[in-house]
Amino acid sequence: MAGIIEIENLSKQYGSGTKALSDVSLSIEEGEIIALLGPNGAGKTTLISIICGLVVPTGGSVRVGGHDIATDWRAARRLIGLVPQEIALEPFETVMNSVRFTRGLYGEGRDDAWIEQVLRSLALWGKRDAATKELSGGMKRRVLIAKALSHKPKVLFLDEPTAGVDVALRREMWQVVEQLRRDGVTIILTTHYLEEAEEMADRVGVIDRGRLVLVKPTAELMGEFGRKTLTIELDAPLTRIPDRLDGRGLRLAADGRALAYDYDTRAERTGIARLLGDLAAEGVTVRDVSTRQSNLEEIFMTLVSETRQEVTA
Amino acid sequence: MSAINWPGVWAIFHHEMMRFFRTIMQSLLSPVVSTVLYFVVFGAAIGGRIQSVDGVPYGAFIVPGLMMLTVLQQSVSNASFGIYFPKFSGTIYEYLVSPVGWIEVTAGFVGAAAAKAILIALVILLTSFGFVGVQIAHPFWMLGFLFLTALAFSLLGFIIGLWAKSFEQLQIVPMMVITPLVFLGGAFYSASMLPPFWEGVAKLNPVLYLISGFRWSFFGLADVPVGVSLFAVMLMIGVCFGIIRWIFATGWRLRE
Numbered sequence: 096m097a098g099i100i101e102i103e104n105l106s107k108q109y110g111s112g113t114k115a116l117s118d119v120s121l122s123i124e125e126g127e128i129i130a131l132l133g134p135n136g137a138g139k140t141t142l143i144s145i146i147c148g149l150v151v152p153t154g155g156s157v158r159v160g161g162h163d164i165a166t167d168w169r170a171a172r173r174l175i176g177l178v179p180q181e182i183a184l185e186p187f188e189t190v191m192n193s194v195r196f197t198r199g200l201y202g203e204g205r206d207d208a209w210i211e212q213v214l215r216s217l218a219l220w221g222k223r224d225a226a227t228k229e230l231s232g233g234m235k236r237r238v239l240i241a242k243a244l245s246h247k248p249k250v251l252f253l254d255e256p257t258a259g260v261d262v263a264l265r266r267e268m269w270q271v272v273e274q275l276r277r278d279g280v281t282i283i284l285t286t287h288y289l290e291e292a293e294e295m296a297d298r299v300g301v302i303d304r305g306r307l308v309l310v311k312p313t314a315e316l317m318g319e320f321g322r323k324t325l326t327i328e329l330d331a332p333l334t335r336i337p338d339r340l341d342g343r344g345l346r347l348a349a350d351g352r353a354l355a356y357d358y359d360t361r362a363e364r365t366g367i368a369r370l371l372g373d374l375a376a377e378g379v380t381v382r383d384v385s386t387r388q389s390n391l392e393e394i395f396m397t398l399v400s401e402t403r404q405e406v407t408a
Numbered sequence: 409m410s411a412i413n414w415p416g417v418w419a420i421f422h423h424e425m426m427r428f429f430r431t432i433m434q435s436l437l438s439p440v441v442s443t444v445l446y447f448v449v450f451g452a453a454i455g456g457r458i459q460s461v462d463g464v465p466y467g468a469f470i471v472p473g474l475m476m477l478t479v480l481q482q483s484v485s486n487a488s489f490g491i492y493f494p495k496f497s498g499t500i501y502e503y504l505v506s507p508v509g510w511i512e513v514t515a516g517f518v519g520a521a522a523a524k525a526i527l528i529a530l531v532i533l534l535t536s537f538g539f540v541g542v543q544i545a546h547p548f549w550m551l552g553f554l555f556l557t558a559l560a561f562s563l564l565g566f567i568i569g570l571w572a573k574s575f576e577q578l579q580i581v582p583m584m585v586i587t588p589l590v591f592l593g594g595a596f597y598s599a600s601m602l603p604p605f606w607e608g609v610a611k612l613n614p615v616l617y618l619i620s621g622f623r624w625s626f627f628g629l630a631d632v633p634v635g636v637s638l639f640a641v642m643l644m645i646g647v648c649f650g651i652i653r654w655i656f657a658t659g660w661r662l663r664e
Contacts, residue, residue: 149663167544169413169507177505183498198505199419
């Protein structure tokens with residue numbers, strides 16, 4: 096079955112010659128949350144901008160809900176809501192009127208009951224008559240989400256939704272996205288905060304230098320590319336790493352009471368059994384062991400550097 | 409689905425009109441005060457020396473010119489500011505990602521700018537009744553010229569707003585081009601009052617044709633044939649629509 100968004104061989108080259116996107120193909124299923132990760136200038140915003148109609152592609156095609164964004168753009172755009180990266184609101188307009196206005200632009204008649212529902216779900220109902228210039232940064236960002244939801248879109252694009260906001264507000268945004276997921280909205284978000292993608296996304300797409308390097312379910316990606324760190328707590332402190340264990344990348348804690356060992360979960364042999372055997376042979380008594388999985392940020396850095404090495408080679 | 413997104417047109421039109429009504433005192437009072445001053449200076453001071461022009465009392469003669477001056481200034485400034493402000497504040501993205509095309513965006517902004525200009529012009533006409541006796545020979549044509557001129561210059565203002573990259577650029581065309589053209593286009597005199605050479609030069613000014621046609625609808629007097637005036641305003645409307653369509657098709661100054 097075709098996804099709600101079908102991107103085929105999408106390319107964008109700017110007049111200056113800069114190639115922002117190269118041959119990107121991606122299918123996004125209805126109801127899923129996909130996070131697009133990539134360094135600055137990787138092409139994430141260009142990809143979103145093309146789908147939403149802000150940028151004209153130089154090659155390829157995009158269909159939203161079966162509607163081509165170039166030939167059937169009105170129908171395609173009716174299905175889409177966009178929350179831009181920059182906070183852009185008319186300062187003197189009230190929250191209610193601002194959301195009503197956006198709904199009108201999408202060709203929908205006035206529906207104050209729906210707008211009330213949206214504003215309540217975003218904790219903005221109490222501010223409905225306030226001018227947007229009177230709101231805090233977090234509230235303004237929620238107004239942008241309310242505007243994007245005003246016409247009941249099937250697909251919501253969130254371009255760096257938590258850029259520059261504090262931790263508490265970021266958590267608040269995650270809750271909003273979780274609510275939208277429950278409502279069945281398909282969400283495509285770009286983010287610099289890899290923790291955000293790890294927390295919310297069903298799938299992660301990595302974009303680097305205009306190419307879609309990889310798309311995988313978040314859990315699979317974590318499992319496949321995740322490095323783990325084994326921490327071995329010792330009964331008695333060591334002053335240095337025994338000679339027999341030298342050269343295995345072990346790190347001794349400053350107080351000498353713990354050893355850290357990084358290993359690749361994809362490797363055929365992790366070396367843990369041999370390590371523990373050698374420790375016993377050296378007479379080192381182990382009190383406890385624990386493991387920690389590397390986070391998405393570390394995975395992301397590994398992926399990007401691996402891809403760049405392949406391209407260079 | 410309808411080819412035109414009419415609720416989208418209404419949303420833009422209503423949004424722009426609400427801004428006008430939010431600052432109703434400034435929007436209406438300022439042009440009325442200016443008009444009263446023009447009547448005092450031109451009507452009372454100069455009108456004392458010029459008794460009549462082609463049999464029309466000078467005070468009444470300048471009424472169409474004053475209305476045109478206001479319509480041109482208000483049309484250009486309302487339409488240019490209307491589209492420039494979303495570009496300045498960043499909210500232009502909403503128009504570009506929603507299912508509204510160039511026709512809907514133009515109709516919404518230009519329709520609102522023209523409506524505001526016509527409203528103010530009619531208030532000025534009412535104000536003038538307090539100073540001079542004005543009779544309108546062809547009321548239908550008066551409203552027709554008023555509408556077409558407001559539309560033409562709102563389209564021009566819309567182009568200026570799309571072109572402008574700063575508030576300075578937004579001001580410079582109305583200040584350096586529109587206002588001089590209106591003053592030199594016979595707002596306060598008849599081109600026939602000029603020496604033959606300068607009368608020829610004045611007829612190179614497109615605004616003269618608009619003021620002439622409009623004045624004809626009041627007094628039945630015109631510097632140029634009324635058909636030429638009508639053609640001039642229709643030509644301007646057509647050219648402006650062509651330019652706007654090109655801007656939206658190419659994304660110039662919109663999707664850069």
